[in-house]
Amino acid sequence: FGPYHCHGPRDRRCVALTFDDGPDPATTPALLELLARHRVEAAFFVVGARAAAAPELTAAIHEQGHLLGNHSYEHGNLTNFYSTRRLVAELDRTQQLLQRTAGSAPRHYRPPIGLSNPNTFAAARALGLTVVGWDVRSLDTQSRDPAAIVARIERRLRPGSIVLLHDGGLPAPQVCATVELLLQRLRARDFAIERLDRLLA
Numbered sequence: 001f002g003p004y005h006c007h008g009p010r011d012r013r014c015v016a017l018t019f020d021d022g023p024d025p026a027t028t029p030a031l032l033e034l035l036a037r038h039r040v041e042a043a044f045f046v047v048g049a050r051a052a053a054a055p056e057l058t059a060a061i062h063e064q065g066h067l068l069g070n071h072s073y074e075h076g077n078l079t080n081f082y083s084t085r086r087l088v089a090e091l092d093r094t095q096q097l098l099q100r101t102a103g104s105a106p107r108h109y110r111p112p113i114g115l116s117n118p119n120t121f122a123a124a125r126a127l128g129l130t131v132v133g134w135d136v137r138s139l140d141t142q143s144r145d146p147a148a149i150v151a152r153i154e155r156r157l158r159p160g161s162i163v164l165l166h167d168g169g170l171p172a173p174q175v176c177a178t179v180e181l182l183l184q185r186l187r188a189r190d191f192a193i194e195r196l197d198r199l200l201a
Helices: 028-038 048-053 055-063 084-102 118-127 146-156 172-188 196-200
Strands: 014-020 043-046 067-070 130-132 162-166
Touching: 014 172, 014 196, 028 055, 028 172, 043 048, 043 055, 048 055, 048 084, 055 067, 055 084, 067 084, 067 196, 084 118, 118 130, 130 196, 146 172, 162 172
Parallel strands: 014 043, 014 162, 043 067
Antiparallel strands: none
8 A cells, every 4th residue: 555664674684673552651661771771772653642641751762762653642443444634633643742742753653553554655644754564573462471472583583674562561571571582582693783763774
C-alpha cells in the first residue's frame, strides 16, 4: 500500500532496536537505565495516551538520546479501519502531544499491530511521517523466557534488521533480562547498534 520501511541497508552489520507500546512507568525507567549503561540508543514508538499519562518519562526518553516515534494515540484494535481523516487526527494528536512534552515531534510512525492500508500512507504523508515496520519480531509479548526470545531474534537477524521489542505492558525484569542478553549476543556476533533514524538514513 505504500513505502513501509522494515529494514535498513543490508551491506552494513548494524541493527536497530525498537520498543513499542510505552511509555510504561513500571518498566521503561529500568530499561532506560540499562540502555544508558550500555550506551545504546533505541527507538521508542509511544502510544499518545500513555505518553500523556507519563510526560516526564516521555521527555526523559528523548533527553537520553533515544528516538521517539508515533504509535497512534489510543492504540485501538480498529485503527486499521479508520478513515484517512480520522487517522490523521489520531496521529496529529500524538504529534502535538510529543512536541509539547519532549520538544520534538516524531518523524516516524509505526501502525498498531503493524497493520496498514492506503489510509495509513495517506495519513502519514499528510503529516510528513515515515511508516516503519520491522523484519525481526521478538514475540516478547508471548514468551516470558528471555533466552527463548533472544534465540528467536538471533535466528532471524540480518545486517540492517529492525528488531521489534516492547516496553509497554511487560514486567521490567523480563524486559531488562531480554535486552541485556540480546546486547551480549549482538556484540558477540559483531553487530553494531544504530538508532533507527540513522540506520534508515
